[in-house]
Amino acid sequence: MEILFYKYQGTGNDFVMIDDRNEEFPITDLELIRSLCDRKFGIGADGLIALRHHPSYDFEMIYFNADGSQSMCGNGARCAVAFAHFLGMIGKETHFLAIDGPHQATINEQAWVELQMSKVAKLKQKDSDYFVNTGSPHHVQFVEDIHEFPVVTEGAKIRYDASYSPRGTNVNFVSPISTEEIYVRTYERGVENETLSCGTGVTACALVYGERIGLSKVGIQTLGGSLEVSFSKQADGSFDRIILSGPAKQVFKGSIEIA
Numbered sequence: 001m002e003i004l005f006y007k008y009q010g011t012g013n014d015f016v017m018i019d020d021r022n023e024e025f026p027i028t029d030l031e032l033i034r035s036l037c038d039r040k041f042g043i044g045a046d047g048l049i050a051l052r053h054h055p056s057y058d059f060e061m062i063y064f065n066a067d068g069s070q071s072m073c074g075n076g077a078r079c080a081v082a083f084a085h086f087l088g089m090i091g092k093e094t095h096f097l098a099i100d101g102p103h104q105a106t107i108n109e110q111a112w113v114e115l116q117m118s119k120v121a122k123l124k125q126k127d128s129d130y131f132v133n134t135g136s137p138h139h140v141q142f143v144e145d146i147h148e149f150p151v152v153t154e155g156a157k158i159r160y161d162a163s164y165s166p167r168g169t170n171v172n173f174v175s176p177i178s179t180e181e182i183y184v185r186t187y188e189r190g191v192e193n194e195t196l197s198c199g200t201g202v203t204a205c206a207l208v209y210g211e212r213i214g215l216s217k218v219g220i221q222t223l224g225g226s227l228e229v230s231f232s233k234q235a236d237g238s239f240d241r242i243i244l245s246g247p248a249k250q251v252f253k254g255s256i257e258i259a
């Protein structure tokens, strides 16, 4: 069977995107998903997203990490919005479903996507670090020199730490650049490597940093480009109206033969 696909990237976090409105893609075939994401033997991507119809939403986004596991993906969701817009399924605004629940988003002519993230109940302190669930689990650690930091080795240690077993966590390292801006590098669970950017990860870091400094909007630099996160803190200490904003781009399209 021939599968048509598009390749998208959001600040360098890259995805195989499949228009699966006819539900023909074998979504339970994790071996296939792994092989499509393989950078040497397949198309190559940090994850794969299938877009499907949903009776109550504009679309449903089904996201897989490169290893076939599932979680919420912020950059992937921004790319899925751009893809739904490209397919003509949505206009400038959308209400769609992801694994962590419903999301609203807007897209403008420059393919800049503003995505509403799920509410965050609390920022959990872990010694001098933090743990935040933004739809995916994130450990947040401030470091002195982000550019020199060994993200893969130190990230893997925390990702496989017994305190996060058995599901593990994504791990983010953060250094402030200015009062309103931070630099974030992320080790991603499910990719088991550093990615160029992680949307749910930078969201977690922005909440932690914003809370520390008393800001409700934080600029973020990643290896793959710039993002912005704004939010509002509620009286009960939770975070609401969390918006992750940034670019989402179609890179190429192609087809691949599967058994």
Ligand SMILES: N[C@H](CCC[C@H](N)C(=O)O)C(=O)O
Binding pocket: 013, 065, 069, 070, 071, 072, 073, 074, 075, 076, 136, 137, 170, 188, 189, 190, 191, 195, 197, 198, 199, 200, 201
């Ligand atoms: N890159 C994604 C995160 C994928 C989540 C995944 N790595 C996990 O928690 O299993 C993002 O932009 O939010």
